Amino acid sequence: MDPLEIRNLKKSYGSVPAVKGVSFNLRKGEILGLIGPDGAGKTTIIRSVVSLLLADEGEILYMGKNIRDNPTYIRSRIGYMPQRFSLYPDLTVEENLDFFGDLFQVPKQKQKQRKEELYAFSHLGPFKKRRAADLSGGMKQKLALSCMLIHQPDVLILDEPTFGVDPVSRHEFWEILKTQSRRQGTSILVTTAYMDEAGQCDRVGLMFAGRILALDQPQELEKQFTDPLYVLHCPQPHEVFEQIYHDDSLYVANLFGEGVHITLPRERTEEQLRNYLQEKRLTITKIERIKPSLEDVFLKLMHG
């Protein structure tokens, strides 16, 4: 049985729909990432799953049990990390760990052993007497994760855990998550707004405006993008993008950091694209065919 099953989840805040019917399963031992921009409904899903929010419609089953009727059941068996750092800043690293170990009623002997294990992988050991407020952003996130792992939950639910964390710490954080899922078989549901983190997940759900547009392994999702894709390297990508975008041509343009991504419809050839760009008199230094990234897939799905 899949540890977590979400069926047709719907939730509105007043008249504003946040989640418009979402279904997916979290499989045993996998890392499932929900990726999408702010306001896509990721946090609403997470908060419903951890029983902080009551869904308007749909069912959430944890180990086959409906969480609406058994909130305590899920609360004692999962580890939840909210979007914001939410530990006690005036308590030390060790005191925070002890407190959550106590709350989850981990036996003292076991707690001690778990703490050593957690110090080992998080490298927080030397800082155990330091107050949580005085930790760096990355260390804070590792501490929050450790507090949620002390009772060895089967399921870990994290809401944008790497938000505002430096790239090195982000990488380290993902390594910890992967180790946890591979070695302990922990199932992990995680949200992020960073597309580049999708590759770290076993499966990825692309979210936009309260819906999951597609959910699959990252490589499979990339295969969905079958049209030829080119990148235009140019000194003023913004201008080039505007020109093509407003031209109502058959070419679909998207603005990226490195330049403008342009999709060629089936019926067109690369030759025709080059001619088109020449006619428009756009300054382009280089045209290059590329492999589509997940972001290209996302933008394509988003625009329908």
Add this chain to the structure above:
Amino acid sequence: MQRILYLIQKEFRQILREPAFLGLIFGAPLIQVLILGFAITTDVKNVPMIMVDQDHSQMSNRLVEAFSNTKSFHFLGQVGTAKEAVHLLDRNKIKLAVVIPPHFERDLKTGRQPRVQLLADGVDGNSAGVALSYANQIALKLQKQWFPRLPHAPGTVKEIHLTGIEARMLYNPSLESVNNIVPGILAVLVMLITSFLTGMTIVREKEIGTLEQLMVTPIRRGELILGKVIPLIIVGLLLFTIAIISAGLVFGLWMKGNILTLYGMSLLFMMTTLGMGIFASTLARNQQQSMFITWFLGIFAILLSGFFIPIENMPRVIQWITYLNPVRYFMIVIREIYLKGTALHYLWKEALEMTVFGGAMLTMATLRFHKRVG
């Protein structure tokens, strides 16, 4: 159950780590009792006054002397006519003028009642009333000394004597307001500290996000509330004790009644204030809002408790409202225990009322406190 202990342990770790909090616990009661005890006074002292002596006799001199030798009045001297005295009153130089009529001594000696006139500034009606009664007391005292020595018919003496009614104040013989105010301050202190701190410590967890984190643990709603509230009860009682000791050391005012009765009553009263704090925390998003809500409710509760303003002086409708104010009952209880040493079995009505209000408040607040967001 054990989880409550873990929460309490955590709470005290946080309290002990916060110097400002410790300062508040020990400093606040001492400073409040000290400053408010001296500042809030309905005693009338040093009333600026003058005298108009139109008799210039031996007896009128004695009267002037009597007024100039009291702490209640600040004797500024004499003027010639009543008109001048009124002028001084108009210009707010004095609050009271005593006018001794001509033939004061002669009238007294012949058994005719002389009419000493008191002119008082009635802007502050309360103080004026008290000042007048002080003045009457001084006059009466002199009368008592003189009359037996006067050479006229015993019948007349009796008659004049009978006109003076002397009230004797029980429990607070010197009518010192500090005796009444200080127990009141203790009550207000307990109320403010417990309701403010409850609201603020819960909302603080909301602000830093730990409440959300706590909600997604197996801890139950009741356990969470008890874990937050028990440390505050302990802090509240500690504060109360410090305030009691300060009041004793500074004003020499120690309770006449049983200390255990007082602490028991305080616990009953705290049910209401803690409930109020929890209630505020369910409404407020941040600590400022929580403070505002408790302050808003608190100020009404204090004003309508009989702390400064006697409830009997309020309009009938307001008096009815005060029956819904638990602070009113605690104010009665604490003054009874402090000043009269009233035993527990005479206070059962107040105890019952505080229990009912406290229970209702706590239940309502707890029901509003959900383990969900939004």
